[in-house]
Amino acid sequence: MKSHSLKQLFVPVTNQVYKNSNILKNPINYIKNNCIPSNKCARSYINRLFPFITWLQFYDIGWLPSDILCGVTVSIIYISQGMAYALLANVPAIIGLYMSFFPPLIYALFGTSRHVSIGGIAVISLMTGNVINSFNIESGLITVHKNVTYDSLQTTYDEVTIAMGLSFTVGLLQLILSIFQLGFVTLFLSDTFISGYTASTAVLVLTSQIPDLFGIKIQRRTGFFKIVYIYIELFKRLRETNIVTLFISISAIITIYTVKEYLEPLYKRLIKRWKIFRKVQIPIPIELIVIIIGTILSYTLHLDSRYNVKTIKTIGKGFRAPQWHEWKLLPILVKESIPIAIVSYTISYSLAKNYAKQLNYVVDANRELSAYGLCNACLVAIIIVSLRNLLMKVTDILTIGRVTKLEAIVWISTFVSTIILDVDYGLIVETKQENTLFFRPRTFVLGVLEDNQVHRLSQDYSNAREFTNIKMLRFEAPVMYFNGEYFNDSILKALEDKSKTNKEKIDSSSERFIQYDQNEMHVIIDCSAISQIDYSGGKIFIQTIKELNDRKYQVYLCNLPYYEWETLQNLGISKICSVTIMATISDAIQKIQDEQQQTIDQIDALLPSTNHINV
Structure with a gap:
């Protein structure tokens, strides 16, 4: 039976070594893509102007x-x-x-x-x-x-x-x-x-x-x-x-x-x-x-x-x-x-x-x-x-x-x-x-390098890859009253964008694995850059996880400080949604892979002619 390496469980994100779109480097392309109106854009604007x-x-x-x-x-x-x-x-x-x-x-x-x-x-x-x-x-x-x-x-x-x-x-x-x-x-x-x-x-x-x-x-x-x-x-x-x-x-x-x-x-x-x-x-x-x-x-x-x-x-x-x-x-x-x-x-x-x-x-x-x-x-x-x-x-x-x-x-x-x-x-x-301090935070989709240990921004490095059924995200800001809605929107938007990308780039030979992915998807949120969660932000944080659960995502929180977990507990996170706390991203990935391997072994037992995938 043919075996597959671990690399085949990932999706290449970009062919460039480093992606950096800058208006000063490509002004003509930037103006063409962002400043020239189209019929579709005009219709969309009219619909927004007159709902x-x-x-x-x-x-x-x-x-x-x-x-x-x-x-x-x-x-x-x-x-x-x-x-x-x-x-x-x-x-x-x-x-x-x-x-x-x-x-x-x-x-x-x-x-x-x-x-x-x-x-x-x-x-x-x-x-x-x-x-x-x-x-x-x-x-x-x-x-x-x-x-x-x-x-x-x-x-x-x-x-x-x-x-x-x-x-x-x-x-x-x-x-x-x-x-x-x-x-x-x-x-x-x-x-x-x-x-x-x-x-x-x-x-x-x-x-x-x-x-x-x-x-x-x-x-x-x-x-x-x-x-x-x-x-x-x-x-x-x-x-x-x-x-x-x-x-x-x-x-x-x-x-x-x-x-x-x-x-x-x-x-x-x-x-x-x-x-x-x-x-x-x-x-x-x-x-x-x-x-x-x-x-x-x-x-x-x-x-x-x-x-x-x-x-x-x-x-x-x-x-x-x-x-x-x-x-x-x-x-x-x-x-x-x-x-x-x-x-x-x-x-x-x-x-x-x-x-x-x-x-x-x-x-x-x-x-x-x-x-x-x-x-x-x-x-x-x-x-x-x-x-x-x-x-x-x-x-x-x-x-x-x-x-x-x-x-x-x-x-x-x-x-x-x-x-x-x-x-x-x-x-x-x-x-x-x-509002003595206000800043617009950033949300990044993470990937892994060849050693499977160092996690980088997948859109910045050509050799960084993603799992087909695991989405790793990092929100680099406190989750507060002024950016709670942005946290919710950015997390959901990142998942939607990456889901579309994965469906386009996954090879047809992985059909059995895609079927399994559609039944159970995982989201790992790296909380190492979230320095504080307040009352309003905590409610939106929990609501975001609840929305992910409703979309059949299993959510993992990594590198979360204990005092922030206490705030979420006081807001009733355990009663409202399903979430797993892990020490690091590597621990979360390992836990998911172990559960996947058990499922694959059960499928192989029913279908002995199916190729194995080594995880």
């Missing part, structure tokens, strides 16, 4: 009834929350209805998520209200005293004009970021940072609604320690509490909370008995019901005139004609719009990415960025109850603290600085704190 062109081609008409039902449900929720968030932003309630109509329509055409509908966000409404409050407010008008270039600008604008200018500037900034492919900015905001930031802003939103809860009018404040001054003034004016307003607010809060937390889960279990509601769940529109009841009571009992209960008065009919020409206001709002642009994109993209992972599809960070750029008593109760999930993020500190103390410090500092310094300054302080 609805792609999904319309594959839309199943059978989805239409469910989609209409979901649209009606979301619109009902938007009516109440839109008006509530408009008041939070210090603009008329009708603006909230406009805000709930146009953004979802634009995002449906230009967004890449199948499950996200763009609307009001409590945090962004609060930040918008803070910008409006930062100007001098007198008699319902905002007097702006700013220096633009060399001229002094002294003009009066109302709240709506300021909000319109801010929205336009935020959208323009997001479009610019999208054009320059800067969607990766979300990588700078870790899960710990977002958790602490949203929890602290929830406290600020709650604080902003407490005066309306008691029916007390206090002075609007912005800047450092504003929350302290608000509570000081609130306690001084407690004697001015409007008992009727307080009773209505507390009743509405109890009603909404009871329905959301207790009645709605029971209601959803009951409607699942009908087939049509098994996949589409319609929530109880309790916010809208509370508004309708409150409006009826206010109108019939004349609460505003008899008991001085604050109401929203008249809501205009239809849409106002689009008009806005205060272009000289834009330079003033650029600085204020930067944190709003980043935070709004981060929150929305995180939600879109979460749904995409659960349902196995992909969202484009840069296209999402482009789509986002394009795109009273009872109301106080709605705002407060809608904050319950954000306020629950305070408990995240317990989980994060058990995993890593450093991340716990980041969470606490984010929470405290945002509350004390306000949302804008809190964002700046924590971004600078977390």
Whole structure:
């Protein structure tokens, strides 16, 4: 029987001694390959620019009834929350209805998520209200005293004009970021940072609604320690509490909370008995019901005139004609719009990415960025109850603290600085704190030289070879919050690229061995260059291994420091995925080869005429 040497288990990678593509060495080829557009490139760009062109081609008409039902449900929720968030932003309630109509329509055409509908966000409404409050407010008008270039600008604008200018500037900034492919900015905001930031802003939103809860009018404040001054003034004016307003607010809060937390889960279990509601769940529109009841009571009992209960008065009919020409206001709002642009994109993209992972599809960070750029008593109760999930993020500190103390410090500092310094300054302080060091890591595919001991970069050396069923990778950076997604993408992309290369280069005489490879593939990750794994990076690290397991890969981690393994253990790696820890790459290869030899011996026992392969 013919025997084969160990070399035949490897695939040659390149015929060059050292591969180094440099624009300075081959400028003509580089320009030809990277700068000359093709028809295929143009079609791909158009599809990315207008995602609805792609999904319309594959839309199943059978989805239409469910989609209409979901649209009606979301619109009902938007009516109440839109008006509530408009008041939070210090603009008329009708603006909230406009805000709930146009953004979802634009995002449906230009967004890449199948499950996200763009609307009001409590945090962004609060930040918008803070910008409006930062100007001098007198008699319902905002007097702006700013220096633009060399001229002094002294003009009066109302709240709506300021909000319109801010929205336009935020959208323009997001479009610019999208054009320059800067969607990766979300990588700078870790899960710990977002958790602490949203929890602290929830406290600020709650604080902003407490005066309306008691029916007390206090002075609007912005800047450092504003929350302290608000509570000081609130306690001084407690004697001015409007008992009727307080009773209505507390009743509405109890009603909404009871329905959301207790009645709605029971209601959803009951409607699942009908087939049509098994996949589409319609929530109880309790916010809208509370508004309708409150409006009826206010109108019939004349609460505003008899008991001085604050109401929203008249809501205009239809849409106002689009008009806005205060272009000289834009330079003033650029600085204020930067944190709003980043935070709004981060929150929305995180939600879109979460749904995409659960349902196995992909969202484009840069296209999402482009789509986002394009795109009273009872109301106080709605705002407060809608904050319950954000306020629950305070408990995240317990989980994060058990995993890593450093991340716990980041969470606490984010929470405290945002509350004390306000949302804008809190964002700046924590971004600078977390991102003092940023670098783009590299992922390499490894090979082995003739002695089977020295592992080199297979794309750099002609005599370095790869196994047909073993992929060896090295990630040369810490796995942190800012590069965790890149770690996931680069590992999966390297495996896809090398799988295609192997299929093209393996000789047909190895057919029996390829059949075995397709049933069981191995990935060896060299962790010698991974100096640290944080809370957010660890979760993505485990998720990456889980995805490899789902693709039928057996994963081996080599040269992994024990303290990093402890972090992964605290995050539950052993319960979530299957992974083998080996001391070195050579040990992992030897273990795999021993298992292969056992399988080959079993096959040879069944097929005695088959050639042997010496390993």
